Amino acid sequence: MSLLPFRCLSLTTLLGLSTLSACTPAALVGQSVQVPTFQTQSIALTGIGLPSSDQSGWADLHLQLQVDNPNPFTVRLHSFDTDLYLTGQPVAAIHLPNLNLPAGGQTLQTANVRLPLNLAAAGEVLKVARGQAVTYRIDGTFSADLGPLGQPHFGPLTLAQGQWKQPAILPF
Secondary structure (H helix, E strand, O other), X not given: OOHHHHHHHHXXXXXXXXXHHHHOOOOOOOOOOOOOEEEEEEEEEEEEEOOOOOOOOEEEEEEEEEEEOOOOOOEEEEEEEEEEEEOOEEEEEEOOOOEEEOOOOEEEEEEEEEEEOOHHHHXXXXXXXXXXXXXXXXXXXXXXXXXXXXXXXXXXXXXXXXXXXXXXXXXX
């Protein structure tokens, strides 16, 4: 008689554990989370506004990043906090939209950025406008929604970097 409650508890515990494991997708069991990777597909200077008496100068950029999910489960990335660096100097914050990455898949993320042109940034943007190369880097942090695995925060880390060169858009 004293064994009956113990057996019921064990059976209940086993049923509970099997129910919990049934709620967790098989792909998640025993997996570690890998950081999604970013690669620049394109970066283009699309416009320049020179400073005047009533406004500061600016440069418009169009940026496309390919984001790869190395995980065998869907990942939702959000809460991006990123900065663009030109030749090692921070020039602008970049606001990247939230995105859903399919399991083992990829997606393109697009951002249109307006850079305020201070003296250092203006010199680098003018190089690009003249067809010369400058180095760039995108650093940042972001969070991921992993469902039952939680919401880890990644970074700070370098998301993408390289040489930015395009055909000249200024004749001088």
